[in-house]
Amino acid sequence: MTETTTANPVHDFIAGAIADHPVVLFMKGVPEQPQCGFSAQVVQILDHLGADFVGVNVLQSDALRDGIKTYSDWPTIPQLYVKGEFVGGCDIIREMFQAGELKTFLAEQGVLEA
């Protein structure tokens, strides 16, 4: 999971995306127009906290939709990555947000404007 090159080109794409951008949300649809309620919730939370993030629409390719699940060993979408690390899916992000932990975490990671 931390390798920079793998035999799987989709995994290479994912590794590149999360290396290039500090906060990446793999989601169904785009941030301006999510196509799934769970993806929409995470977008809303990130917007609310004022976090700058890049959305990657997994619906653009079946290979990406499957690849993101094997990359993280996580069967559902959305998936949030911060500084290259998988943070969680919708439930975890919502729980962290409600507990006030997400804001603290993002600030600690230096990805939230003060």
Add this chain to the structure above:
Amino acid sequence: MPIAQTDLETILREGFPDAEIVIEDLAGDGDHYKARIVSAAFAGLPRVRQHQLVYAALKGRMGGELHALALETSAPL
């Protein structure tokens, strides 16, 4: 492809014999559930690992026959 609530509970009980498990059928369609699982198996694990244990117990059903399962996991206090 829905899954019956009793089947879901049986599967989760097999995976977490010690656990306190509460399942809610959120939409009444056998496809959108919420499960609260309190098990010593989660002690000391980050949330991602806790949920991965649940997904492992579901043996690939998550994302397949089970579309939505909201998870709340914790270790006993």
